[in-house]
Amino acid sequence: MILRSLQVPKADFEAATGWTLKPEGACRGDVCIPLARPAGDTVDVAQVARDMAMPLVAAEGHALWALGPAAIGSRALVTAQAPDLQLPDLDGRTFSLSSLRGQKVLLYAWAPY
């Protein structure tokens, strides 16, 4: 997740990381990680990063950070429940993977290089 500030709206944090912030902790599918403090409408990214073992890297000389994935378990997936991927199309409209519930989906990664 790219950050211009270390205080971000909860919805942005959830959309970018795939973790939903609930009273019991940060959850994805049936996996929940307890947090030191329940998240309010604004997430203290540095604190949550510590709680969830997420690497936080700063760009030297810029107000810019990147938050990496939680290193939980030993695999890229901690649950088979797909996160609600949200990405723009060519016209800049955000598409949500969850809008395709009820259909089988093949998510296909390609690149122009």
Place this chain on the structure above:
Amino acid sequence: MWRSLRDELHPKGFELVTVGLDALGDAGCRPFIEAAKPSHPSLIDRHHVLAELFGVINIPSSVWIDEAGVIVRPAEPAPAPPQAGAAGSRLGLPAELPQRMREIMAEAAKIPRATEAYHAALRDWVANGAASRFALSPDAVIERSRPRDADKALGHAHFQLATQLEMDGHHAAAVRHFREAHRLVPDSWTFRRQAWSLEKVGDDALARFWQGPDPKAPEAWPYEGDWLSDVREVGAENYNEPWRP
């Protein structure tokens, strides 16, 4: 390439979502998307969140997700459906290729592709759903997803920082973080190919496929490896892990 397969399977409750992984965003992906005239959602992923969220390490790759939003096959190589026409004409490449590009295409041709088995499995899953032997259990999906430790997680953060710095016009800083990402996530081809593709050689359709030092200034190449050297080192036959049913 995929559109005719998608249009065939769509009435059976199937949808294809293509995602272009490119820090250059629209500018990089648009010509290819417009040429494909997709009837399905076609998305742009400038920070490679598919790597972070799904463990994608190479392209082309696929993830299969069922009607309830549960992954039934994690990221794996996804060979294109069999089709007519040469790749070069689709990409608008010049007929006379430079030596390096001929060598790249010769290595790429050696990469094993389980095309028939993969597409038979896909059709089986679309027809039979959870009863298909190709739909894996949640535990198997997690177990088959890419290994990830703290170093790899850190490498993903460096990679996303690099793509943002590149988008913001700070190329030298981006290179430093791409290099860290490459060191920390050595099994990701996408992280390397993305960085190499930003070192354009020439300004024609080949510029981003060169993926290595400019012969006119090889000393300016900022990375340890390049596509041709790295593929030859590992062996084209090992470029992808073998497809498992």
